Amino acid sequence: MKEGSVAxxxxxxxGQALHYALSQKQECYITSRTKRDIKNFTDLQTALSCEYLVIAIPAQQIRTWLSNHFEFKGQKILVASKGIEATTGKFLNEIYEEFIPTQNLGFISGPSFAAEVIKGLPCAIVLNSLNKQLFLEFEKFFPNFIKTYYSDDVIGAEICGAYKNVLAIASGICEGMDLGNNARVSLISRGLVEMQRFGSHFGAKMDTFIGLSGAGDLFLTASSELSRNFRVGLGLANNKTxxxxxxxxxxxxxxxxTSYAINSLNKKHNIYTPIANEVYSILEGKNPKDSLKDLLKN
Ligand SMILES: NC(=O)C1=CN([C@@H]2O[C@H](COP(=O)(O)OP(=O)(O)OC[C@H]3O[C@@H](n4cnc5c(N)ncnc54)[C@H](OP(=O)(O)O)[C@@H]3O)[C@@H](O)[C@H]2O)C=CC1
Ligand SMILES: O=C(CO)COP(=O)(O)O
Structure with missing residues (x-):
């Protein structure tokens, strides 16, 4: 392993935005399935031989990728993805822990649109790990325009990062239906309460929900067309498939x-999640106008 190297x-x-950020203070490699013309783009084996890895592939692909491509050689890893595995309802830390020791794992959370990070605009994120030493080592790699905070609430960060994407879809639907600012902010506020209720069931710390990982990322994603999830909601409200x-x-x-994953988890654990339920139903074909009526009624 190449000591001190980052990929x-x-x-x-x-991934590209993080690569830009992490290249400010040191050399940082990047790899992907599709070859790209980016400085320090390399093959997977070279990347895997680095001591520090930041992994930014979609949540649903992680298990297969880890099974087929990853070999643990003592690397320290920051997970940049946000989601819950739909087929199993597992949080990303649970999947990674099947392949990598907990003390080698950290998880990025907080409000951070890639499009802004890649321009070097300031932001604040949280590096969540049960191993504070891992945070201290990764913290040094981040550039001055990114403020990093530490938290040991891995499960809280995982739930916030995943749940806020579902709420961003709901908010996009609300915007696409032209329901007004009052409706959108009511939805976001109740969404935060719902996300907290869901999280508390799995042992998340309550403070996480009012910080950058929870309210921070939710407010960002659920109020901007820069969010892909918000744009999915806009499309659904406009009757696109x-x-x-x-x-x-x-x-x-x-x-x-993640809506499908939450739908299975809330049924299994009997958690009251009305907004996520309606997003799931709309994805399954329910008319958003009927969802609105049901949300106002219940
Ligand atoms: N964009 C953002 O602002 C932020 C995104 N995130 C999270 O980061 C994660 C990635 O998002 P983002 O980079 O924006 O998504 P993109 O859709 O832009 O890119 C996905 C990347 O994953 C790779 N990939 C897809 N499928 C596989 C697979 N089966 N095996 C290996 N690699 C695969 C693709 O590789 P290739 O193109 O080479 O084929 C591509 O590099 C998501 O979980 C997202 O929620 C978190 C914070 C901010
Ligand atoms: O997580 C994000 C910003 O923090 C990005 O959100 P989207 O995936 O909805 O674009």
Whole structure:
């Protein structure tokens, strides 16, 4: 292993933005399935031989990728994805822990649109890990325009990052239906309460929900067309099919599959999640106007 070396795996929007950020203070490699003309683009084996890895591939692909391509050699890893595995209802930390020791794992959360990070605009994120030493090592790699905070609430960060994408779809639907600012902010506020209720069931810390990982990322994603999930919601409100919307998007919108995961988890654990339920139902063909009536009634 090349000591002190850093690589990003996954050269999508977020991977490229993180690569830009992490290249400010040191050399940073990047790799992806599709070869790209980016400085320090390398092959997977070279990237995997780095001591520090930042992995930015979609949540639903992680298990297969880890099974087929990853070999643990003691690397320290920051997970940049946000989502819940739809087929199993597992949070990303649970999947990674099947392949990598917990002490080698950290998870990025907080409000951070790739499109702004890649321009060097300031932002604040949280590096979540049960191993504070891992945070201290990764923290040094981030440029001055990114303020990093530490938290040990891995499960809280995972739930916030995943759930807010579903709520961003709901908010996009609300915007697309022209329901007004009062409705959108009511939805976001109740969404935060719902996300907290869901999180508390799995042992998340309540403070996480009012910080950058929770309210921070939710307010960002649920109020801007820069969010792919918000744009999925806009499309659904305008009667586009999900296939059309996703094809046009051409990038991952994690909230779609995560809605299915939350739907199974809330049934299994009997958690009251009215907004996520309606997003799931709309994805399954319910008319958003009927969802609105049901949300106002219940
Ligand atoms: N964009 C953003 O602002 C932010 C995104 N995130 C999260 O980061 C994750 C990635 O998002 P983002 O980069 O924007 O998504 P994109 O759709 O832009 O890119 C996805 C990346 O994943 C790679 N990929 C897709 N499928 C596989 C697979 N089966 N095996 C290996 N690699 C695969 C693609 O590789 P290739 O193109 O080479 O084929 C591509 O590099 C998501 O979980 C997202 O929620 C988190 C914070 C901010
Ligand atoms: O997580 C994000 C910003 O923090 C990006 O959100 P979208 O995936 O909805 O674009």
């Amino acid at each position: 990003v795996i996954g050269a999508g929007k977020w 999900l296939d059309e919307i996703l094809k046009q998007l051409g990038e991952v919108a994690e909230g779609v599959k």
